Amino acid sequence: xxxxxxxxxxxxxxxxxxxxxxxxxxxxxxxxxxxxxxxxxxxxxxxxxxxxxxxxxxxxxxxxxxxxxxxxxxxxxxxxxxxxxxxxxxxxxxxxxxxxxxxxxxxxxxxxxxxxxxxxxxxxxxxxxxxxxxxxxxxxxxxxxxxxxxxxxxxxxxxxxxxxxxxxxxxxxxxxxxxxxxxxxxxxxxxxxxxxxxxxxxxxxxxxxxxxxxxxxxxxxxxxxxxxxxxxxxxxxxxxxxxxxxxxxxxxxxxxxxxxxxxxxxxxxxxxx
Amino acid sequence: xxxxxxxxxxxxxxxxxxxxxxxxxxxxxxxxxxxxxxxxxxxxxxxxxxxxxxxxxxxxxxxxxxxxxxxxxxxxxxxxxxxxxxxxxxxxxxxxxxxxxxxxxxxxxxxxxxxxxxxxxxxxxxxxxxxxxxxxxxxxxxxxxxxxxxxxxxxxxxxxxxxxxxxxxxxxxxxxxxxxxxxxxxxxxxxxxxxxxxxxxxxxxxxxxxxxxxxxxxxxxxxxxxxxxxxxxxxxxxxxxxxxxxxxxxxxxxxxxxxxxxxxxxxxxxxxxxxxxxxxxxxxxxxxxxxxxxxxxxxxxxxxxxxxxxxxxx
Numbered sequence: 001x002x003x004x005x006x007x008x009x010x011x012x013x014x015x016x017x018x019x020x021x022x023x024x025x026x027x028x029x030x031x032x033x034x035x036x037x038x039x040x041x042x043x044x045x046x047x048x049x050x051x052x053x054x055x056x057x058x059x060x061x062x063x064x065x066x067x068x069x070x071x072x073x074x075x076x077x078x079x080x081x082x083x084x085x086x087x088x089x090x091x092x093x094x095x096x097x098x099x100x101x102x103x104x105x106x107x108x109x110x111x112x113x114x115x116x117x118x119x120x121x122x123x124x125x126x127x128x129x130x131x132x133x134x135x136x137x138x139x140x141x142x143x144x145x146x147x148x149x150x151x152x153x154x155x156x157x158x159x160x161x162x163x164x165x166x167x168x169x170x171x172x173x174x175x176x177x178x179x180x181x182x183x184x185x186x187x188x189x190x191x192x193x194x195x196x197x198x199x200x201x202x203x204x205x206x207x208x209x210x211x212x213x214x215x216x217x218x219x220x221x222x223x224x225x226x227x228x229x230x231x232x233x234x235x236x237x238x239x240x241x242x243x244x245x246x247x248x249x250x251x252x253x254x255x256x257x258x259x260x261x262x263x264x265x266x267x268x269x270x271x272x273x
Numbered sequence: 274x275x276x277x278x279x280x281x282x283x284x285x286x287x288x289x290x291x292x293x294x295x296x297x298x299x300x301x302x303x304x305x306x307x308x309x310x311x312x313x314x315x316x317x318x319x320x321x322x323x324x325x326x327x328x329x330x331x332x333x334x335x336x337x338x339x340x341x342x343x344x345x346x347x348x349x350x351x352x353x354x355x356x357x358x359x360x361x362x363x364x365x366x367x368x369x370x371x372x373x374x375x376x377x378x379x380x381x382x383x384x385x386x387x388x389x390x391x392x393x394x395x396x397x398x399x400x401x402x403x404x405x406x407x408x409x410x411x412x413x414x415x416x417x418x419x420x421x422x423x424x425x426x427x428x429x430x431x432x433x434x435x436x437x438x439x440x441x442x443x444x445x446x447x448x449x450x451x452x453x454x455x456x457x458x459x460x461x462x463x464x465x466x467x468x469x470x471x472x473x474x475x476x477x478x479x480x481x482x483x484x485x486x487x488x489x490x491x492x493x494x495x496x497x498x499x500x501x502x503x504x505x506x507x508x509x510x511x512x513x514x515x516x517x518x519x520x521x522x523x524x525x526x527x528x529x530x531x532x533x534x535x536x537x538x539x540x541x542x543x544x545x546x547x548x549x550x551x552x553x554x555x556x557x558x559x560x561x562x563x564x565x566x567x568x569x570x571x572x573x574x575x576x577x578x579x580x581x582x583x584x585x586x587x
Binding site: 011012015016028105109110265267269 | 324325345348362376
């Protein structure tokens with residue numbers, strides 16, 4: 001492996017990543033992701049408009065309400081499905097539009113191709129979902145603006161915003177790798193996607209050793225405000241932040257290695273897809 | 274493995290239990306290579322195998338010494354124009370080529386310049402900024418050819434490259450292929466139009482039912498088909514006089530006067546002996562001969578003898 005090879009591979013990966021970023025942000029398929037990203041913002045706007053005056057005076061309210069919204073709506077629904085749309089299509093989309101062979105006819109190592117596509121998808125999902133989360137967060141707090149800007153947007157609030165943003169990025173890293181894998185292995189990735197969603201939704205009610213094999217368990221350990229999971233939830237101690245980050249990194253790395261292994265064995269047989 | 278050859282060693286490809294190609298052995302030198310066979314005979318499978326889009330179930334392939342499972346090395350040397358008439362959504366002709374060249378490690382300016390030059394070479398310079406989705410069938414074929422050769426490969430693999438092109442376009446592209454082959458590069462062309470394969474190929478590979486039935490120059494392949502007497506057309510002013518002498522040769526199996534008494538069609542089992550004796554006969558009979566033409570040293574004839582009318586490769 002020479003320096004020249006590394007330089008070329010890095011450049012090729014970036015060319016692929018830019019192409020995927022552009023497709024994910026500006027093609028017709030991006031519309032679904034934008035609609036998903038707009039949903040929590042719309043909800044936050046409606047809340048800001050219709051929140052009773054009495055509740056606006058409660059400074060703790062946006063913190064707890066956003067924590068619930070983030071857990072059950074943004075993380076498990078918006079981030080999950082937006083990543084599914086972006087990452088499943090990286091390979092499956094090209095197979096369906098019968099243009100995968102152009103990627104495979106380039107002088108590209110297949111691991112460079114996988115890396116480029118993944119980075120492109122990751123940039124796209126981050127660019128869409130982090131601002132969506134941040135805008136939703138700020139709108140939730142903005143409804144309580146009469147309490148004073150200093151109270152609403154103090155250092156703690158901004159710290160929470162930073163941590164939620166990091167959780168979204170980590171979710172994109174983990175879910176992205178898993179959905180890219182699903183797009184490579186399954187002709188109809190919706191089926192494993194729905195099963196996976198079911199698993200992620202049920203995580204709070206699973207015993208600790210089963211929680212450990214879900215992405216959302218590690219993400220939960222990083223959120224600044226633990227959500228109320230209800231009486232049926234089986235409580236377990238959140239893992240240390242470094243373990244959470246490490247866990248997501250391992251899930252992503254294993255998924256990417258499987259993607260690379262599959263990509264090296266890819267054949268073009270559109271007729272059977 | 275030879276560094277200037279394309280070599281197949283006992284290559285088989287099965288799709289589940291369905292045979293794609295069976296125990297293919299080939300050793301192809303640079304030049305124009307015509308790949309001929311009916312639909313479903315395994316032509317595209319063979320081309321996919323050369324370019325690594327399919328992996329052999331058994332056997333080994335080497336393209337200029339590179340195995341096709343090393344795409345990062347292979348596609349520095351190989352360009353492939355597939356039969357798929359599909360393109361990335363929303364791509365323009367120019368953007369499509371620029372992206373391909375960027376993946377070859379070209380800088381933005383160089384990729385842009387080379388892409389424009391290639392578009393000009395295939396007659397699409399005015400359509401470069403248009404989306405490929407708006408192109409006609411012929412234009413799409415041209416952009417695929419541009420994509421296959423924009424990086425100046427040493428091996429061009431072309432699956433039905435003349436489909437959708439008008440006669441002028443066909444002539445231009447054939448000229449382009451010839452130019453490539455003339456530079457000691459491999460140009461492998463599959464076509465169902467036998468006349469075109471005949472026109473452009475130095476060597477033909479005939480495939481039927483997944484097996485190679487013949488490989489070589491048309492003359493060599495024809496010479497090996499001993500079951501069919503070779504046909505020779507003699508254009509002359511007095512065919513009757515030559516005919517009577519030809520019947521004396523024991524390898525001549527048929528002599529017919531054709532073209533309103535202006536020519537003679539001879540079928541012989543020993544063409545070399547016929548050519549040797551023909552000079553003497555012409556001198557003896559004092560006939561004026563306009564031309565002596567091998568009548569069935571064509572891809573069409575050889576195809577008919579070896580594969581018959583079962584295919585649709587006409």
